[in-house]
Amino acid sequence: MREIRNYTINFGPQHPAAHGVLRLILEMDGEVIERADPHIGLLHRATEKLVETRAWAQALPYMDRLDYVSMMCNEHAYCLAVEKLLGVEVPERARYIRTMFDEVTRLLNHLLWVGCHALDVGAMTMALYTFREREDLMDAYEAVSGARMHAAYYRIGGVSRDLPEKMPQYEESRWKNARQVREMNANRQGSLLDFLEDFTERFPKCHSEYHTLLTDNRIWKQRLVDIGVVSPERARQLGFTGAMLRASGVEWDLRKKQPYAAYERMEFDVPVGTRGDSYDRYLVRMEEMAQSNRIIRQCIDWLRAHPGAVISDNHKITPPPREAISSNMEALIHHFKLFSEGIQVPEGEVYAAIEHPKGEMGVYAISDGANKPYRLKIRAPGFAHLAAMDEMARGHMLADVVTIIGSQDVVFGEIDR
Amino acid sequence: MSAKLERLAERLTACLKDFPEGAFTLTRAHGELRLDVAAAYYLEAARRLRDTPELAFDEMMDLCGVDYSAYGGETGENRPARRFAVVVHLLSMTQNWRLRVRVFAEEDGAPALSSVTAVWNAADWYEREAFDLFGVVFDGHADLRRILTDYGFVGHPFRKDFPLTGHVEMRYDPEQGRVIYEAATTSPREVTPRIRREAGYGAARGAGKGGAS
Numbered sequence: 001m002r003e004i005r006n007y008t009i010n011f012g013p014q015h016p017a018a019h020g021v022l023r024l025i026l027e028m029d030g031e032v033i034e035r036a037d038p039h040i041g042l043l044h045r046a047t048e049k050l051v052e053t054r055a056w057a058q059a060l061p062y063m064d065r066l067d068y069v070s071m072m073c074n075e076h077a078y079c080l081a082v083e084k085l086l087g088v089e090v091p092e093r094a095r096y097i098r099t100m101f102d103e104v105t106r107l108l109n110h111l112l113w114v115g116c117h118a119l120d121v122g123a124m125t126m127a128l129y130t131f132r133e134r135e136d137l138m139d140a141y142e143a144v145s146g147a148r149m150h151a152a153y154y155r156i157g158g159v160s161r162d163l164p165e166k167m168p169q170y171e172e173s174r175w176k177n178a179r180q181v182r183e184m185n186a187n188r189q190g191s192l193l194d195f196l197e198d199f200t201e202r203f204p205k206c207h208s209e210y211h212t213l214l215t216d217n218r219i220w221k222q223r224l225v226d227i228g229v230v231s232p233e234r235a236r237q238l239g240f241t242g243a244m245l246r247a248s249g250v251e252w253d254l255r256k257k258q259p260y261a262a263y264e265r266m267e268f269d270v271p272v273g274t275r276g277d278s279y280d281r282y283l284v285r286m287e288e289m290a291q292s293n294r295i296i297r298q299c300i301d302w303l304r305a306h307p308g309a310v311i312s313d314n315h316k317i318t319p320p321p322r323e324a325i326s327s328n329m330e331a332l333i334h335h336f337k338l339f340s341e342g343i344q345v346p347e348g349e350v351y352a353a354i355e356h357p358k359g360e361m362g363v364y365a366i367s368d369g370a371n372k373p374y375r376l377k378i379r380a381p382g383f384a385h386l387a388a389m390d391e392m393a394r395g396h397m398l399a400d401v402v403t404i405i406g407s408q409d410v411v412f413g414e415i416d417r
Numbered sequence: 418m419s420a421k422l423e424r425l426a427e428r429l430t431a432c433l434k435d436f437p438e439g440a441f442t443l444t445r446a447h448g449e450l451r452l453d454v455a456a457a458y459y460l461e462a463a464r465r466l467r468d469t470p471e472l473a474f475d476e477m478m479d480l481c482g483v484d485y486s487a488y489g490g491e492t493g494e495n496r497p498a499r500r501f502a503v504v505v506h507l508l509s510m511t512q513n514w515r516l517r518v519r520v521f522a523e524e525d526g527a528p529a530l531s532s533v534t535a536v537w538n539a540a541d542w543y544e545r546e547a548f549d550l551f552g553v554v555f556d557g558h559a560d561l562r563r564i565l566t567d568y569g570f571v572g573h574p575f576r577k578d579f580p581l582t583g584h585v586e587m588r589y590d591p592e593q594g595r596v597i598y599e600a601a602t603t604s605p606r607e608v609t610p611r612i613r614r615e616a617g618y619g620a621a622r623g624a625g626k627g628g629a630s
Binding site for chain 1: 446447448449451475476477478479481483484487488489490495504506510513515517537538539541542543563564565566567574575581610611612613614615
């Protein structure tokens, strides 16, 4: 009899479908996966150790670089943790701005996810459609913070500045003539809120285009239905959160169950799957996008009607306004102390969690009373999801691994930290 | 919220009441509850937290190591007696509450604790991470390998006595035609602002205005 032995193949770390730097060691029996062993850490930058040597406010931009497709949500988790330690009140307008940008971020994340996931599975055009909408949301990021990705917009005690009255404009160039530029700038004539409102009106149509392209697509269904099924019991045991958990039929959303920012005043629904396969995860995330759009709309209406402060006026924690520095002695001292020594956080420890687009993002901060964190642990949702790779991939074919990685929505910035 | 914490504290005390004196303590701060449990009772406590229906901590959110050796700066005020701790964050979806469990490893030189992978399967990678970064060994873990650091890495980088710049650096050596490791040439730089620990910072004025406590 011929001797049959298992093959071990190496997938990644430089594979386009590995979503970054995932290295998978796959033990195969023919084309069937016997065991999958993810090797992570190729993007490990020791964020948690680095911030132990930085002032509390300096740690914030590092958060953007964790999950680099949902930047502001990471900042939100960090800000909530430090604010809890300090006991500082965040102004209501800042809470609404945070809610709105959390949802913009959720759209950014899910748009990238559905585009790349479809690209991995073979539906080339999806990415072109979703990146079109991402472009507009990135412009919203740019308008508010000056950066298209690593915004560093949230601050301990609020957000860095109020929403701008003007949107950045396209300019004429060798490739774009005056008429084209005018068309591109048509929805950028008002404030950021006008621009976002226009977006929320356009988006449902785009959303239905994605559905047309994928939801009933025969190939898409053949590749996703019944792939990587996780039962609700196993999902809980494996520490799943977010869309991964909801697709398995567990109704759990921190925005509803443990509301933060302004979510308790938002009206939205939480989609829940029934089968726990990749297709359900797709449907859950698609519906989340529609719900995000609803939330953004509600925030816009509220923000229009309620001007006010966007950052706490406790200047032991937040910098004083620029104009005050040259006329007010106390403001000058506060400014100097804040930017040379930073804030001091009372001794203690907290865990703050938010509903990140990928699941529960938690920040566990320990302070020993100094002006820098003693220890900061980031609970990345993707870490627990990728840990379940072995269980989800076992018994599937090699090509299904790509689908499973895609449906887990992994980003290595947060997994390796 | 505080009534809920009260109820959780009561149920915890009832659940662990047959543990000997001093095997566990409960601390409340910032609207969160922390359970400190002795290393010997850690696994048993974990099982009960999950299986007692009134507590129902069915999901483990996070597990991480902490090195307390530099806590409180030079004076070391409030520094715990033991160096290494493992902190677990639990969540109950049915009761909608959270709990932090902290357990100190008995020995500072070779910290070891029982593994909770059998109680919460999610602990697998988290324990590997705590082992990798802090050198805490988990008895009963089936596959305790390094996870985040490089293949063949020496040392546990998140310990407080491990320098931020590391011990080795790597570069491509054109003569040998491969990537080689050398002793780090970066000298430690002073990048931290002066560390201050001021009792009652911001309390004098902030208490009335911004609500700082």
